[in-house]
Amino acid sequence: MNLSSQYIDLIQEELRLLEIPESPENLYSPIGYFLNLKGKKIRPILTLLSAELFGENIKKAKHAALAIEIFHNFTLIHDDIMDEAPLRRGQQTVHEKWNTNIAILSGDVLMIKAYEQLALCPPAVLPDLITIFNKTAVEVCEGQQMDMDFETREEVNQEEYIQMIKLKTSVLLGCALEMGAIIAHTSKKNRLEIYQFGVNIGIAFQIQDDILDLYGDKEKVGKQVGGDILANKNTLLSILAGSLANDEQAKKLKLLKSEKDTNIKINGTKSIFDELGVKLKCLQIMQDYHQKALNHFNAVQSENQSLAILDVTQALMKREF
Amino acid sequence: MNLSSQYIDLIQEELRLLEIPESPENLYSPIGYFLNLKGKKIRPILTLLSAELFGENIKKAKHAALAIEIFHNFTLIHDDIMDEAPLRRGQQTVHEKWNTNIAILSGDVLMIKAYEQLALCPPAVLPDLITIFNKTAVEVCEGQQMDMDFETREEVNQEEYIQMIKLKTSVLLGCALEMGAIIAHTSKKNRLEIYQFGVNIGIAFQIQDDILDLYGDKEKVGKQVGGDILANKNTLLSILAGSLANDEQAKKLKLLKSEKDTNIKINGTKSIFDELGVKLKCLQIMQDYHQKALNHFNAVQSENQSLAILDVTQALMKREF
Numbered sequence: 001m002n003l004s005s006q007y008i009d010l011i012q013e014e015l016r017l018l019e020i021p022e023s024p025e026n027l028y029s030p031i032g033y034f035l036n037l038k039g040k041k042i043r044p045i046l047t048l049l050s051a052e053l054f055g056e057n058i059k060k061a062k063h064a065a066l067a068i069e070i071f072h073n074f075t076l077i078h079d080d081i082m083d084e085a086p087l088r089r090g091q092q093t094v095h096e097k098w099n100t101n102i103a104i105l106s107g108d109v110l111m112i113k114a115y116e117q118l119a120l121c122p123p124a125v126l127p128d129l130i131t132i133f134n135k136t137a138v139e140v141c142e143g144q145q146m147d148m149d150f151e152t153r154e155e156v157n158q159e160e161y162i163q164m165i166k167l168k169t170s171v172l173l174g175c176a177l178e179m180g181a182i183i184a185h186t187s188k189k190n191r192l193e194i195y196q197f198g199v200n201i202g203i204a205f206q207i208q209d210d211i212l213d214l215y216g217d218k219e220k221v222g223k224q225v226g227g228d229i230l231a232n233k234n235t236l237l238s239i240l241a242g243s244l245a246n247d248e249q250a251k252k253l254k255l256l257k258s259e260k261d262t263n264i265k266i267n268g269t270k271s272i273f274d275e276l277g278v279k280l281k282c283l284q285i286m287q288d289y290h291q292k293a294l295n296h297f298n299a300v301q302s303e304n305q306s307l308a309i310l311d312v313t314q315a316l317m318k319r320e321f
Numbered sequence: 322m323n324l325s326s327q328y329i330d331l332i333q334e335e336l337r338l339l340e341i342p343e344s345p346e347n348l349y350s351p352i353g354y355f356l357n358l359k360g361k362k363i364r365p366i367l368t369l370l371s372a373e374l375f376g377e378n379i380k381k382a383k384h385a386a387l388a389i390e391i392f393h394n395f396t397l398i399h400d401d402i403m404d405e406a407p408l409r410r411g412q413q414t415v416h417e418k419w420n421t422n423i424a425i426l427s428g429d430v431l432m433i434k435a436y437e438q439l440a441l442c443p444p445a446v447l448p449d450l451i452t453i454f455n456k457t458a459v460e461v462c463e464g465q466q467m468d469m470d471f472e473t474r475e476e477v478n479q480e481e482y483i484q485m486i487k488l489k490t491s492v493l494l495g496c497a498l499e500m501g502a503i504i505a506h507t508s509k510k511n512r513l514e515i516y517q518f519g520v521n522i523g524i525a526f527q528i529q530d531d532i533l534d535l536y537g538d539k540e541k542v543g544k545q546v547g548g549d550i551l552a553n554k555n556t557l558l559s560i561l562a563g564s565l566a567n568d569e570q571a572k573k574l575k576l577l578k579s580e581k582d583t584n585i586k587i588n589g590t591k592s593i594f595d596e597l598g599v600k601l602k603c604l605q606i607m608q609d610y611h612q613k614a615l616n617h618f619n620a621v622q623s624e625n626q627s628l629a630i631l632d633v634t635q636a637l638m639k640r641e642f
Contacts, residue, residue, distance in 0.1 A: 027466040078429060082422040101403040101469060104425060105462055108399060111429065112458045115436055119451040126447070130440045137433045141426055145348040148422060 004312050007045040010058075014066055018113070030094045030106040031113075034073055037089040042312065043176040044069040049309045050180025050194055053302055060122065064129060064179040067117035071133075072172065074110035075140055077103055082148060121183065128182045136175035143168025156234045158243070162203060170202025177309070186302070193299045200293035201313050207286040208317065210235040214270060215279055226266035232257050236285065238269075240278040249275065290317060325633050328366045331379075335387055339434070351415045351427040352434075355394055358410040363633070364497040365390040370630045371501025371515055374623055381443065385450060385500040388438035392454075393493065395431035396461055398424055403469060432458075442504065449503045457496035464489025477555045479564070483524060491523025498630070507623070514620045521614035522634050528607040529638065531556040535591060536600055547587035553578050557606065559590075561599040570596065611638060 015035050020028050044065035051061035079085075080093040081103050087093060095103035121129050146164040150156045174195040181191045213228045214237060228235045238253075245253060249272050256272075259265040273279065297310065341353050365386035372382035400406075401414040402424050408414060416424035442450050467485040471477045495516040502512045534549045535558060549556045559574075566574060570593050577593075580586040594600065618631065 024463055024466040024470060026470055027463060078425055081425060100421075102466075104399055104402060105466055105469075108429075108432065109459055109462045111432055112455055112462070115451070116455045119448065119455060123448060127440065127444060130436070134433055134437050134440060138430055141430045141433070142345055142348060145345040145423075145426055148426075149345060149347055 004045050004049075004308070007048050007058075008041050010048070010062075011041045011044045011065060011069060014062060015069070018066075026098065026102050027106055027109060030077075030098055030102055031110060033097070034077060034088075034094055034106075034110075035070070037091055039089055041069060042316070043072055043172060045312060046173060046176040046198065046309065047180040049306070049312065050177040051184045052180075053194075053300070053304055053306050053309060054181050054184030054186040054190060055302070055304055056180075056184035061180050061183045063117045063120040064183055065176075067114045067121075067133065068172070068176045068179065070110055070117060071114035071137060074107050074114060075144070077107040077110065079144060081107075082144070125182050125185070129179055132175055132178055132182070136171050139167045139171045140169075143171075150234050153234075155242070156239060158236070158239050161234060161236060161239050165206040166199060166203055169206055170199045173202040174198035190300050190302065193296045197293050197296040197300075197309075200289045200296065201317075204286050204289040204293060205316060207236050207282060207289065210237055211279060211282050211286070214266075214273070226270070229266050229269045230262065236282050237273055237278050240281050241269075241273050241276050244276045244278065245272065325366050325370075325629070328369050328379075329362050331369070331383075332362045332365045332386060332390060335383060336390070339387075347419065347423050348427055348430060351398075351419055351423055352431060354418070355398060355409075355415055355427075355431075356391070358412055360410055362390060363637070364393055364493060366633060367494060367497040367519065367630065368501040370627070370633065371498040372505045373501075374515075374621070374625055374627050374630060375502050375505030375507040375511060376623070376625055377501075377505035382501050382504045384438045384441040385504055386497075388435045388442075388454065389493070389497045389500065391431055391438060392435035392458060395428050395435060396465070398428040398431065400465060402428075403465070446503050446506070450500055453496055453499055453503070457492050460488045460492045461490075464492075471555050474555075476563070477560055479557070479560050482555060482557060482560050486527040487520060487524055490527055491520045494523040494526075495519035511621050511623065514617045518614050518617040518621075518630075521610045521617065522638075525607050525610040525614060526637060528557050528603060528610065531558055532600060532603050532607065535587075535594070547591070550587050550590045551583065557603050558594055558599050561602050562590075562594050562597050565597045565599065566593065 018035070020032050020035075022028060047061050047065040047068055048058040051064075052058050076088060077094050080088055081095045081100055085093050086096050093103070094106060098106075118129060118133060119126070143164055143166070146160070147168055150161070150164065175198070177198040178191050178195040181194050210228065213223075213235065214226050216225065218225050224230070228238070241253060242250070253269065253272055256265055256268045259268065293313075294310075336356050339356070341349050341356075343349060368382050368386040368389055369379040372385075373379050397409060398415050401409055402416045402421055406414050407417050414424070415427060419427075439450060439454060440447070464485055464487070467481070468489055471482070471485065496519070498519040499512050499516040502515050531549065534544075534556070535547050537546065539546050545551070549559070562574060563571070574590065574593055577586055577589045580589065614634075
């Protein structure tokens with residue numbers, strides 16, 4: 001993703017230039033800390049690239065890109081509290097490094113800071129930007145709530161699961177792209193197509209994540225293989241397995257949920273997944289969403305033939321299995 | 322406050338009309354529950370009355386008033402988590418009735434809903450509204466952080482304390498009033514005066530709260546007399562006492578902080594407060610802020626001689642001691 005390094009630099013630089021006050025220190029230190037954690041900055045880059053695709057100077061999309069990135073960081077700080085996550089981007093999460101109250105409040109301020117950036121966008125397109133931003137922000141919270149609800153539910157079906165990952169993560173990619181398109185004053189059709197491209201590529205991404213968690217290369221994925229199985233997490237793999245299993249397999253899967261031995265738990269579950277061929281089925285579903293995304297991208301009508309957006313998203317879809 | 326009952330009704334009705342989705346239930350039930358708790362609705366009423374004072378139809382200020390009220394509710398839900406408060410307006414708090422994660426997330430959605438209302442305000446004044454709203458929203462969070470910081474600090478001086486209550490609660494009153502003024506397209510001077518009126522009346526109000534907590538009539542105040550002393554809370558009373566006490570009194574006050582017997586603790590502290598005359602000094606400071614507020618109100622230039630705003634705020638300043 002060398003191509004996007006100039007965009008990453010621009011976003012990092014803009015984040016550094018944000019005027020974060022010094023006091024109260026317990027409010028602003030966590031914000032400075034979190035905004036400076038290294039990240040791929042996919043979402044703001046998509047906003048910039050989308051504006052460029054539709055013939056606008058990326059500088060005009062700068063504040064919208066920052067709004068998206070800052071909002072994303074707010075959701076991460078609050079999600080990390082809810083998920084009791086100790087690490088984020090290899091560093092301590094805010095509630096771990098400080099405490100939960102500080103994480104709640106500094107997250108709140110970040111959300112307001114996102115709206116501050118939004119308010120700096122070109123006034124002529126501000127109402128449209130606020131509309132899509134608010135809609136998306138609410139959806140992201142709905143997705144997080146569904147995700148939490150699913151943790152304590154026995155049965156989650158494929159449709160509900162896809163809806164959850166769509167809301168929790170994919171709509172923000174669509175929103176990032178559409179905001180760039182809005183700033184470039186492109187057609188309603190183009191706005192819709194680039195939004196749908198983002199949403200569908202996002203769903204494909206998340207499904208890829210589920211597959212990589214179990215079938216990925218430990219070195220390349222950078223985390224415990226089978227972590228989702230260990231945590232008894234609903235994933236597309238486990239949902240498909242649940243719907244395809246015969247009585248005996250279903251019974252085994254259920255027993256494995258309370259298995260204490262890590263290896264038996266992961267390998268036992270994996271071997272039933274293999275019997276049922278759920279990896280291939282997941283890959284197929286992922287590729288369907290990927291193809292759907294590309295169809296929307298191809299339906300975009302732009303004089304500018306820039307494929308930079310595809311380069312960025314394809315790079316994300318090519319992590320090795 | 323019969324005068325304002327029509328305004329309360331309008332706000333309640335508008336809150337009822339908000340389209341709160343049904344699903345995810347764990348996200349939206351708490352929001353519906355909290356928005357329907359009875360409250361005085363001071364802040365949105367001030368927005369409506371301010372618009373009216375400057376010659377605008379209150380309906381034009383409806384969405385701004387709702388934005389203020391919804392934002393205020395968001396802060397209450399999150400503050401209640403941080404303060405581990407079991408009750409709000411006589412009912413269970415959201416984190417008690419559901420859980421902390423649900424309270425975090427439904428609070429987040431409420432903040433976004435506040436911005437949704439803001440986006441519905443007249444486009445011509447939207448940039449000004451967003452600017453004051455964002456500035457105030459950040460300040461309210463800063464005030465909450467200062468309040469939390471003060472809990473674990475030995476020494477807090479009067480200036481810091483006033484700054485904390487100003488940020489935590491008073492600026493939102495100023496903002497509510499200024500937003501009404503902005504919508505009515507009044508002069509910059511009027512905007513400033515009505516804002517300062519709100520901020521200063523808010524500070525007077527909070528000081529009154531501190532005094533009432535110890536010197537109020539239990540029946541009329543509706544809570545445990547001396548609750549702040551029991552909780553070893555920094556208040557203007559305790560801060561003044563700390564700065565005026567001689568060595569012996571200071572030693573006694575310190576010992577009383579770890580006193581287990583409720584009566585000894587409250588009465589012992591109160592008798593030192595009485596020796597030092599801190600109640601009178603607090604009343605004087607409160608009246609100074611009250612007078613400062615009235616001076617700003619009197620400096621407002623409006624053809625409309627409506628005193629409705631004063632009626633509302635004076636009623637709040639006349640709770641019995």
